[in-house]
Amino acid sequence: MKLADFLLTSVPFSQEELNDILSHFEKEYVKKNQVLIREGRVCNKLYFVDLGMGRSYYLKKDGKEVTQWFFGAGEFMSSADSFFKQTPSFYYLEILEDSIVYSISNENMDFLLAKYHKMEKFIRLLAIDILSNVILKLNAIQFQTARERYDYMISEFPDISHRVPLSHIASYLGMTQETLSRIRRNDS
Amino acid sequence: MKLADFLLTSVPFSQEELNDILSHFEKEYVKKNQVLIREGRVCNKLYFVDLGMGRSYYLKKDGKEVTQWFFGAGEFMSSADSFFKQTPSFYYLEILEDSIVYSISNENMDFLLAKYHKMEKFIRLLAIDILSNVILKLNAIQFQTARERYDYMISEFPDISHRVPLSHIASYLGMTQETLSRIRRNDS
DNA sequence: TTTACTTTTTGATATAGGTCAAATGGAGAT
DNA sequence: ATCTCCATTTGACCTATATCAAAAAGTAAA
Secondary structure (H helix, E strand, O other), X not given: OOHHHHHHHHOOOOHHHHHHHHHOOEEEEEOOOOEEEOOOOEOOEEXXXXXOOEEEEEEOOOOOEEEEEEEOOOOEEOOHHHHHHOOEOOOEEEEOOOEEEEEEEHHHHHHHHHHOHHHHHHHHHHHHHHHHHHHHHHXXXXXXXXXXXXXXXXXXXXXXXXXXXXXXXXXXXXXXXXXXXHHHHOOO | OOHXXXXXXXXXXXHHHHHHHHOOOEEEEEOOOOEEEOOOOEOOEEEEEEEOOEEEEEEOOOOOEEEEEEEOOOEEEXXXXXXXXXXXXXXXXXXXXXXXXXXXXXXXXXXXHHHXXXXXXXXXXXXXXXXXXXXXXXXXXXXXXXXXXXXXXXXXXXOHHHHOOHHHHHHHOOOOHHHHHHHHHOOO
């Protein structure tokens, strides 16, 4: 879904409001492997993935990467609490394929939030959607077997396994890549 | 923290606005073990715990209860996505001790959200705070040992272990009560 | 205080998934 | 085609935590 449609789907902005809002976003072409924000830095942009995909991840003390989330086309991508609270990010944000994104700075977002009551509503709804998704994942991790988590992911994101390295998917699912490899082998 | 203070801490409401907002909440005295909302029902109240505590939990297929979250005094309590999206709740909400809560209906909340731009902002910030907390827990569950999770919980909520049954804490931490009991024994 | 009931602890055993190490496979560069 | 470099798979073994079962400790009622 495109950014304009995404905005309109949850809040009925007028054409004029929509144009104003969109004008505060900037189109960016981002190359594969580019890091958008690093752990410990304040995330001052919110991204909408128009085409391509990205992920958030962090490093464990032993230096291993742990994928926290994947962001596909038609989704907002950011270190949400860092962006909205202007606190240091716990995560890295990285682009996984050559992508087109629309970004908005924190200053522009604050401007729009202050200007439009409807913009506050839009972001509130966005935050609640993200929250639902995180809660779903928390339940999956806490109470499903490695196999069940994998099956769920495949049913939800059938193409992801062809687009990103196994190791990213494994850490996203909270298991080692060896375990994921074995699960895959036993596929029917 | 009291409800009025909580509101003022994140958004500078005027005294008049504050009074109007507070007038849409209703004070309720809730007895221990009372269930505020059941799985599958739409949650139409948001609660602020003034005194006492509650939890959210769900039932696994095998009938076991899994505590999802504890809500202490000075915190909002609800099945957030059910309340704000008016969709069936995945959880039960239950009061664990005789408590005093302030509740607001979904209709009143919608009224306030539409009336006050600042109210939208308040709820947006609240949603983002909840999101941060859920993400922290997700990381803990995904990548810490049972022991580490327990130690973390004790440091954050030192008194909880005296106020609720072991089994609730164990399932909250994603482990069996036998494991939690053994961890406790090895405390220094 | 005795009885009945619930919660917590302890013990013995099982298992999912982790760790470490090596082998295989694939993709790009020369 | 061959070499190099990573990604993936496989194998052998290990460990944290679950499961099942029973004992002990608390709590409340009679």
